[in-house]
Amino acid sequence: MLMRTVLWLLLILVVTSEDEFTFDGFNNTNLSLDGIASISDGLLRLTNATRQTKGQAFYPIPFQFREKSSGRTLSFSTSFVFAIVSEFSDISTFGFTFCIAPTERLSGDLGQYLGLLNLKNDGNSSNHIVAVEFDTTQNPEFSDIDDNHVGIDVNEMRSLNSHTAGYFSNGDGKFNNLSIISGDPMQVWVEYDSGNMRFNITLAPLSLSKPNLPLLSSTINLSKIILDTMYVGFTASEGNILTTYYILGWSFKINGEAQPLNLARLPSLPRKTYKAKSKTMVIWLPISMSILVLATILVITHLVMRKKKFAEILEDWEQEYGPQRFTYKDLYRATNGFKDEGLLGAGGFGRVYRGVLPTSKAEVAVKRISHESRQGVRQFIAEIVSLGQLRHRNLVRLQGYCRRKGELLLVYDFMPNGSLDKFLFNQAAFGLGWSQRFQIIKGVASGLLYLHEDWEKVVIHRDIKASNVLLDSEFNGRLGDFGLARLYDHGTNPQTTHIVGTIGYLAPELTKTGKATKNTDVFAFGTFLLEIACGKRPIEPQRQGDDILLVDWVLEKWQKGAILETSDPRMGSEYVVEEVELVLKLGLLCCHPLAGARPSMMQVMQFLDGDVPLPELSPANLSAEVWASLQDEGFDNYVMLYFSSEGTMSFISEGR
Numbered sequence: 001m002l003m004r005t006v007l008w009l010l011l012i013l014v015v016t017s018e019d020e021f022t023f024d025g026f027n028n029t030n031l032s033l034d035g036i037a038s039i040s041d042g043l044l045r046l047t048n049a050t051r052q053t054k055g056q057a058f059y060p061i062p063f064q065f066r067e068k069s070s071g072r073t074l075s076f077s078t079s080f081v082f083a084i085v086s087e088f089s090d091i092s093t094f095g096f097t098f099c100i101a102p103t104e105r106l107s108g109d110l111g112q113y114l115g116l117l118n119l120k121n122d123g124n125s126s127n128h129i130v131a132v133e134f135d136t137t138q139n140p141e142f143s144d145i146d147d148n149h150v151g152i153d154v155n156e157m158r159s160l161n162s163h164t165a166g167y168f169s170n171g172d173g174k175f176n177n178l179s180i181i182s183g184d185p186m187q188v189w190v191e192y193d194s195g196n197m198r199f200n201i202t203l204a205p206l207s208l209s210k211p212n213l214p215l216l217s218s219t220i221n222l223s224k225i226i227l228d229t230m231y232v233g234f235t236a237s238e239g240n241i242l243t244t245y246y247i248l249g250w251s252f253k254i255n256g257e258a259q260p261l262n263l264a265r266l267p268s269l270p271r272k273t274y275k276a277k278s279k280t281m282v283i284w285l286p287i288s289m290s291i292l293v294l295a296t297i298l299v300i301t302h303l304v305m306r307k308k309k310f311a312e313i314l315e316d317w318e319q320e321y322g323p324q325r326f327t328y329k330d331l332y333r334a335t336n337g338f339k340d341e342g343l344l345g346a347g348g349f350g351r352v353y354r355g356v357l358p359t360s361k362a363e364v365a366v367k368r369i370s371h372e373s374r375q376g377v378r379q380f381i382a383e384i385v386s387l388g389q390l391r392h393r394n395l396v397r398l399q400g401y402c403r404r405k406g407e408l409l410l411v412y413d414f415m416p417n418g419s420l421d422k423f424l425f426n427q428a429a430f431g432l433g434w435s436q437r438f439q440i441i442k443g444v445a446s447g448l449l450y451l452h453e454d455w456e457k458v459v460i461h462r463d464i465k466a467s468n469v470l471l472d473s474e475f476n477g478r479l480g481d482f483g484l485a486r487l488y489d490h491g492t493n494p495q496t497t498h499i500v501g502t503i504g505y506l507a508p509e510l511t512k513t514g515k516a517t518k519n520t521d522v523f524a525f526g527t528f529l530l531e532i533a534c535g536k537r538p539i540e541p542q543r544q545g546d547d548i549l550l551v552d553w554v555l556e557k558w559q560k561g562a563i564l565e566t567s568d569p570r571m572g573s574e575y576v577v578e579e580v581e582l583v584l585k586l587g588l589l590c591c592h593p594l595a596g597a598r599p600s601m602m603q604v605m606q607f608l609d610g611d612v613p614l615p616e617l618s619p620a621n622l623s624a625e626v627w628a629s630l631q632d633e634g635f636d637n638y639v640m641l642y643f644s645s646e647g648t649m650s651f652i653s654e655g656r
């Protein structure tokens with residue numbers, strides 16, 4: 001008898017623990033995530049401010065939704081807190097849903113399908129999907145009532161019942177609307193009573209307790225919809241307006257009232273930052289079919305004429321790069337037709353234009369590169385797109401690309417202060433002080449270190465120089481154009497590989513082997529250091545006679561004990577002697593003709609941060625002539641440099 005009671009108790013315990021859950025924040029929770037959904041800082045992010053994406057999150061274990069003995073559909077209830085944070089304060093796309101589904105991997109479409117259903121299965125009774133939608137766009141095809149509503153969807157996107165978002169006050173029963181895209185967290189209660197088939201949805205700001213009257217209350221017979229076991233979760237889709245859908249807390253229970261959330265324990269949202277909304281912003285709103293058909297006829301004639309102008313190449317294998325793909329038309333509009341007024345610069349890889357993207361109004365820099373061969377383009381694009389995932393504050397972010405016949409367009413973040421060489425070499429521009437220069441040096445070093453060591457694969461930049469360093473609004477140095485050099489040596493015969501890079505920055509071994517390595521990047525970085533400290537180009541053409549090589553000049557001055565004389569007079573007198581000396585000597589060390597003798601970027605960073613002192617350089621055996629002859633004759637003499645245990649550094653020069 002006692003045994004039986006204990007067994008019963010055990011059974012009840014197991015059953016209750018499988019019938020509900022409560023998450024006051026999502027730290028250390030095990031959810032089944034898909035798409036771009038992620039959990040961080042205790043928050044569940046269904047999407048993460050990335051255009052044309054979707055995300056879903058499901059509780060990983062399905063629930064028993066029907067009574068085993070009778071097959072009767074059970075009641076359920078859930079409560080959650082959400083927030084929709086859009087880049088603009090009053091517009092957002094598209095929305096999210098709470099849903100009950102037979103699987104934890106829904107193949108919902110982007111856009112108005114909210115990641116829940118797709119064009120093919122919308123309305124199919126074999127979906128077995130019940131959802132509560134929080135919809136922020138008005139889609140006439142689904143008879144949406146407005147662009148700020150809550151609806152009940154069963155197997156289709158067209159809601160059975162919907163209401164403008166808001167709540168009814170206790171007492172007077174007055175309706176108060178709420179803007180679900182306000183960015184403020186709001187709480188939702190969804191309850192289904194299987195006995196009288198009542199489906200209630202209630203919404204309220206966090207400051208209020210649950211209102212007595214639900215926002216929506218419908219009678220729905222779910223017995224044909226709900227299967228024996230079902231998953232519960234969320235889906236969301238994001239359009240061209242950067243929007244993050246957050247879930248802050250969530251509880252669920254079968255056959256009873258879901259645990260109230262402990263609001264005090266919920267994670268907090270990141271600080272809101274809105275872009276000023278532009279009044280002229282036009283967003284693509286769906287229009288009714290008839291207008292569409294009429295417009296299409298008009299537009300088609302127009303399009304046929306414009307087709308050639310905006311023609312681009314899009315092949316099947318590019319499908320997976322959808323989000324990184326820009327249309328030529330958007331870029332054409334953004335840059336005002338690639339007019340010369342918007343020209344930011346022209347370099348080895350092509351012309352760069354300033355632009356403003358039509359939908360997001362974000363400022364971008366668009367680089368137009370012409371390339372003849374189709375060879376290797378696919379691999380190159382795969383690489384470029386994967387480089388687009390690089391996130392570092394000292395790298396210029398690549399947003400995406402577009403491809404046309406013989407032409408590639410790359411879209412980068414716009415850098416308001418342009419490129420560094422303008423400030424170094426243009427006498428008209430104001431010079432940069434030492435502290436700014438030192439900050440730029442450290443920034444670029446850390447960006448390059450990231451490319452070399454910290455990302456999932458090693459990225460060789462191949463073209464480090466002052467004109468490839470861009471300055472953001474705070475004058476932080478950011479490396480641009482990484483990986484671009486690859487375009488020119490993909491698919492070519494190794495014997496005839498072109499050397500990519502810029503004269504004056506090319507390591508001696510690169511001119512022989514044509515093989516770019518981390519060491520050749522360090523060499524170019526060394527030249528870059530000298531460039532900044534001296535305010536001179538790596539090769540200064542002379543009116544009469546030989547051109548002056550910056551490296552040789554600094555080395556010569558240093559051997560005369562006057563290395564500081566090489567520093568840029570435009571910096572003024574306000575500089576830290578030790579730092580300037582460090583940068584000059586480090587520059588020389590990085591430009592060492594022997595690849596193996598150059599420090600790694602990790603060491604460079606340690607020297608610059610002062611964590612490890614730059615070993616005392618003793619140049620006794622090394623003259624500028626030796627250095628030069630090494631470079632010219634290709635190591636007939638070789639120089640070895642080593643760090644001795646005392647931390648001093650010496651050059652050993654030997655004849656062969």
Ligand SMILES: *[C@@H]1O[C@H](CO)[C@@H](O)[C@H](O)[C@H]1NC(C)=O
Nearest residue numbers: 029030031032059060061062
């Ligand atoms: C998360 O849940 C899934 C499904 O039950 C399970 O396979 C997995 O091991 C769980 N992971 C962790 C870390 O608990």
Ligand SMILES: *[C@@H]1O[C@H](CO)[C@@H](O)[C@H](O)[C@H]1NC(C)=O
Nearest residue numbers: 038039040041045048049050
């Ligand atoms: C995505 O989320 C992470 C935090 O997990 C954040 O650091 C990152 O900036 C987000 N990405 C975008 C594009 O907002």
Ligand SMILES: *[C@@H]1O[C@H](CO)[C@@H](O)[C@H](O)[C@H]1NC(C)=O
Nearest residue numbers: 120121122123124125126127
């Ligand atoms: C509904 O979905 C089922 C299973 O996916 C499929 O066999 C059926 O053809 C679909 N019905 C309609 C009308 O599309």
Ligand SMILES: *[C@@H]1O[C@H](CO)[C@@H](O)[C@H](O)[C@H]1NC(C)=O
Nearest residue numbers: 148166176177178179180182
């Ligand atoms: C509620 O609706 C009224 C009238 O439509 C509008 O003026 C007001 O701004 C709305 N309030 C919110 C919070 O959306």
Ligand SMILES: *[C@@H]1O[C@H](CO)[C@@H](O)[C@H](O)[C@H]1NC(C)=O
Nearest residue numbers: 191192193198200213214217
């Ligand atoms: C749904 O709301 C109605 C009031 O409109 C209420 O009478 C009913 O008890 C509610 N049902 C559930 C399951 O909360």
Ligand SMILES: *[C@@H]1O[C@H](CO)[C@@H](O)[C@H](O)[C@H]1NC(C)=O
Nearest residue numbers: 195196197220221222223224
């Ligand atoms: C609900 O639907 C099921 C299946 O169609 C039916 O058997 C049942 O009678 C319905 N319940 C009510 C109360 O109408």
Ligand SMILES: *[C@@H]1O[C@H](CO)[C@@H](O)[C@H](O)[C@H]1NC(C)=O
Nearest residue numbers: 025027041042265266267268
């Ligand atoms: C979640 O964990 C992170 C560190 O992993 C911590 O900073 C944060 O405070 C935690 N949030 C909550 C709500 O516990």
